[in-house]
Amino acid sequence: MTPMPAEAPAAAGGPQSLPFSDAASCKLWLEQVLHSSVTDCHGALFHAVGQLPRSPLRPAVKLESLELMRETVALVQFEHARRCRGKPVPLDAGERAVWESVVALWQAMAAAYESLIADMAGAAPELAGAAPLVCQRALRYTGLAMAEHGRAYHAVTGALWRQLHRLYVFAESAGIATTEVGDAVGRFEPATSCAATYVRALLAQQAQPDALTLQQMGCVEHWLDRWERLVEVSPQPPPASAIPALAVDLTSSKGIGFAKDMPATGVRHLHLEALARTLRHAAVALKQGRTPAELGLGDLPADACEKLLLLLNIQWCAAGTGRLDERTPSGIRVMIFPSIRSIHYHLTGRPFRQPGGAGQGEPVTLTQRSEAMETWLVVNRSVSGFLGLSRDPRTATRVSHSQLLGLQAPATKNLYLGIVQRLVVDEDGGIWAGMRLVPGIPQPAAARVADIATADPDAVKFDRALLLPEDSPRRIPTSIILQPGWYQVNRILDLHTGPAQKIRLRMVLDAGPNFERAGYAVIGS
Structure with missing residues (x-):
């Protein structure tokens, strides 16, 4: 609310x-x-x-x-x-x-x-x-x-x-x-x-x-400090274009929309040609090797800056035409698992145990149990993702942008992973989360940093991890999902999925507040 x-x-x-x-x-x-x-x-x-x-x-x-x-x-x-x-x-x-x-x-x-x-x-x-x-x-x-x-x-x-x-x-x-x-x-x-x-x-x-x-x-x-004056607000529409024109209804309770959907009066059209040119020129300059700082775009890495410019060009100057997947309505309910701990617990069905250790595993906390019971409604879905909704005011799951979630429909055995790409709480308190699916079925694993020299016994313990298979069509290598802060390029981990292995972390594929996903190569057992 x-x-x-x-x-x-x-x-x-x-x-x-x-x-x-x-x-x-x-x-x-x-x-x-x-x-x-x-x-x-x-x-x-x-x-x-x-x-x-x-x-x-x-x-x-x-x-x-x-x-x-x-x-x-x-x-x-x-x-x-x-x-x-x-x-x-x-x-x-x-x-x-x-x-x-x-x-x-x-x-x-x-x-x-x-x-x-x-x-x-x-x-x-x-x-x-x-x-x-x-x-x-x-x-x-x-x-x-x-x-x-x-x-x-x-x-x-x-x-x-x-x-x-x-x-x-x-x-x-x-x-x-x-x-x-x-x-x-x-x-x-x-x-x-x-x-x-x-x-x-x-x-x-x-x-x-x-x-x-x-x-x-x-x-x-920051960028709008310089770009806000590039857009003209006018009662007259811009020249005809293949891109749907955008406008705003001054009598409405919302922002920019398609001009074709506006009423006959009280409308102001947005002339975006100068802004579109500026965005294109900035993107070209980045591709030519200039840095964001040189272009007055701050200290973002060049690739992240280029992606953000592309997103803004789609939303501002291409009428939001960037969606590739067709979305279909849905009404299924899915169980939500909001952490590596809860996902791992659900996949194994038991408390986490140190590989090779004897005795009982860790006690299962109330949080782990409640995390494994919450359900959300899938409003629509596509090949690459879901739009989920929770309207339960008693919801125990707190969700962050870019967070990793596990999802499972009650009628299926497989658990899937999604990363929150859109997040908003509506005026009635409903939580809407757009999730990008991570291809592949996750497998539970245990990992620790190899050959670490420390007197701290906790530092040499294994922790929960998740493995994902190679995605050849998208050229995504076999990957491992770890707790945040674990990734370092070329770091060697002990990996336990049954037989013990050593792996070398190669590159970050995704990251969020509760995870890091890295590609890796097996280097020995």
Whole structure:
């Protein structure tokens, strides 16, 4: 479930509860509040921002105070949000409380700036000259609230979409949509406008954050600093093309869609030609040997950067036409095994034992048993993957992006492995996970680092591993799935599947928060 739009906190003790009375005292207060803990500082900022719209301060002082608070808000939000960004879903109670408070402060900032738009039409017509800046700030903080949903793998609410569209409609009607303003807070390129900030929010969501890692989301945010002004928002459609045109319905509760599906009025078309050229040129430059850093694309490895550019080109400029497999509806239920431990336990049917050891294996924990009992619904499937759904509020399985899962339909004996490629919690609390199937039937094994010199007895113990056969059609070698942190190129492992073997790890094929998958070669027994 997603938080309700933030409301300003109720005034405690009336206007005097605002901790400052003008811009100078606001600056002093901000210096003092930074000496408190992150949690206390966050609460103080939320209280002050929420009080501003109803305070008796002159609108010009409110605007100046909000501008002074922006750097501090950005810093505190970043530190506070570390506790919830990228965490497995469903969030636990503490993580959820932090996430809701982070979203609430972004929304409170947007509401405070939007309240100044109303002041311009009433008590403060002198603020009209600041209208482009005020509206851009309200759009920016609305976009940040939306982005915070993505970083926690939650769907953006319809209320946030309506707020974003409403603010852009005001900018258009006031004739200020393309007026340039400066915004250096949390950005590498300060020059922007209301239209560019609106485009930024649209494109950030069209990039499908449910399919991105936190690092990839950060790259997209960085790149949009430079690319947001390449897209024109217009009532007129772009030139005819083989690629379906994209547009946005300003009266809707959602983002970008196909122009052909839009109503006759209230639609704005996206002219993406300049952005498409930029993406193509960047991809070509990478293939020619230039580094991402040289192209202003950050410090991603070149291959990862190229893959992300391709994904963005598909989502932004090719109307999401990258899917190769036909998906068919399904309604089967599958058992979910969320860790190597639970997968191994299910495959062997017994507690893990050290190879060659005598006596009983490890005691089976309650967690292992419960992990082996949870069921999800497969909504649709293709040759390469599944879309799974869990609507049980009591779900014990917390799922991360890129996590390895075991899946088994009750009517079949074989267990399959999948890697979570898409992850989102909808507004009703349902967890949707798109999984890419790993070809082959996994086999249980035990592995340890060979010839390790240590006095720590635990370091020389075997641990659970999974083996996958060679996939010749896809040119994927025989591989082993290990606990995270085990892989090192050319590392030698003792492998036990019955007869003892030694293997040499050769390359990483996949990795996620709960596993590493590596190709290997047998070097002896």
